[in-house]
Amino acid sequence: SQQGEEDPQALSIQEGENATMNCSYKTSINNLQWYRQNSGRGLVHLILIRSNEREKHSGRLRVTLDTSKKSSSLLITASRAADTASYFCAVFFLGYALNFGKGTSLLVTP
Amino acid sequence: DTAVSQTPKYLVTQMGNDKSIKCEQNLGHDTMYWYKQDSKKFLKIMFSYNNKELIINETVPNRFSPKSPDKAHLNLHINSLELGDSAVYFCASSQVGGTYEQYFGPGTRLTVT
Numbered sequence: 620s621q622q623g624e625e626d627p628q629a630l631s632i633q634e635g636e637n638a639t640m641n642c643s644y645k646t647s648i649n650n651l652q653w654y655r656q657n658s659g660r661g662l663v664h665l666i667l668i669r670s671n672e673r674e675k676h677s678g679r680l681r682v683t684l685d686t687s688k689k690s691s692s693l694l695i696t697a698s699r700a701a702d703t704a705s706y707f708c709a710v711f712f713l714g715y716a717l718n719f720g721k722g723t724s725l726l727v728t729p
Numbered sequence: 730d731t732a733v734s735q736t737p738k739y740l741v742t743q744m745g746n747d748k749s750i751k752c753e754q755n756l757g758h759d760t761m762y763w764y765k766q767d768s769k770k771f772l773k774i775m776f777s778y779n780n781k782e783l784i785i786n787e788t789v790p791n792r793f794s795p796k797s798p799d800k801a802h803l804n805l806h807i808n809s810l811e812l813g814d815s816a817v818y819f820c821a822s823s824q825v826g827g828t829y830e831q832y833f834g835p836g837t838r839l840t841v842t
Contacts, residue, residue, distance in 0.1 A: 650829060656770075661733075661835050661836050663833070667829065718773075719764075719771075720772075722770050
């Protein structure tokens with residue numbers, strides 16, 4: 620099965636800085652989604668980008684998708700301590716399932 | 730109101746035992762999933778049910794048996810538990826043909842001793 624693979628595995632920044640994390644995958648997709656997981660909690664959907672889209676914005680989030688490189692990036696601008704969490708990308712294929720990567724652990728310090 | 734709920738939240742049991750985890754969603758979704766998240770946070774899909782029918786069954790030992798009595802419920806039964814089964818198990822649901830967004834439950838932390 621294909622997975623999203625996030626990079627870096629861990630990222631530490633200060634409040635106010637931007638955080639960028641990347642995701643790569645291996646085969647065709649219908650869409651790619653980013654999720655956030657706070658410690659000890661379930662995943663929460665952040666944003667979805669379809670295979671025919673190149674960029675999408677939602678608040679302080681910006682997602683790009685390059686299907687030729689099979690990669691996506693998630694940018695969080697003006698980060699806050701509350702953004703501290705693990706971020707997962709997931710590729711959607713075959714209509715029913717998502718395959719997740721190992722996540723990027725983001726630490727935002729005051 | 731909780732959208733996707735799981736019980737129990739924590740489960741500690743000994744090797745060889747049989748246990749079940751229950752999941753319910755009140756979102757009216759037609760598809761439900763079980764995921765396993767290991768200690769390294771790798772989240773792997775185990776099963777997917779659409780309208781009570783099994784549609785995805787990843788490489789999972791047959792000691793794991795999902796059961797969907799109706800669209801709103803997907804339970805996971807595990808026989809002869811092994812140490813390697815220790816993980817956090819997440820239930821999720823989505824509406825195929827809709828936004829494809831998945832809604833996750835809070836997780837069940839299973840510890841096998």
